Amino acid sequence: MAHPKMFDDDDPVLARVRRIALSFPDAADKVSHGQPAFFTTKVFAYYGGSQKLPAGGHVRHDASLLVLAPADERQALLQDPRFFTPMYLGPSGWVGLRLDDQTDWTEVRELIDASYRLTAGVRRVRRLDAGDA
Template identity: 45%
Template sequence: MTPEELTERVRGICLAFPESEERVSHGSPAFFVKKQFVMLWPQGHHDRAEPHLWAAAGAGVQDEVVASEPERFFVPPYVGGRGWIGMRLDGGIDWAEVAEVCEDAYRHIAPQRLVRELDR
């Protein structure tokens, strides 16, 4: 999958959430609902050559997913200290899982009124 195709897929997921928007942050697509909830690195970033995303996550999620699937999930730089997770987007991508990670990130960051709107 090309970086452009990958970006379009993640964009479609993230922009489907109420009042979400895309902005470029550090040269890559990032998705916001007032505050940032997902950062996409379609061509890799830092010491990671593979495409991946960073996503906000609730308390304990980072430890759980990194311990259970360290080949797919990792602690990202900068935002990892706030509990965010990194997810590889190479190989066989499970798009339902990507959508779930993005939705969980949105729910973690979005105001409650928007979470209620999403649940309708």
């Protein structure tokens, strides 16, 4: 059974995330597990995710960005209350950032950039560094 679609194509926050993510070399998007996913060979960002609650259950963060965080930055990011450990992907080093009216879009681009560099491969990262999009 396919996952239900869990986003609105007309979401302006998604549109902004999509513009940033698709500006990276060879980036494309697809729907994975009902959420927008941005990838080259591997996924480097998702829009929307869930967080497991300590008392049980979970909470959805529809307007959020999930990225693979560099190992040396992950714990520092999770100390910031805007960030969360996403269900399923958290144990693999992914973090979630809640997006709202106060979102720093430069920070979003930096997070996507770091995740892209961890997943895209050497040739694509060279193209990114050369300014090729």
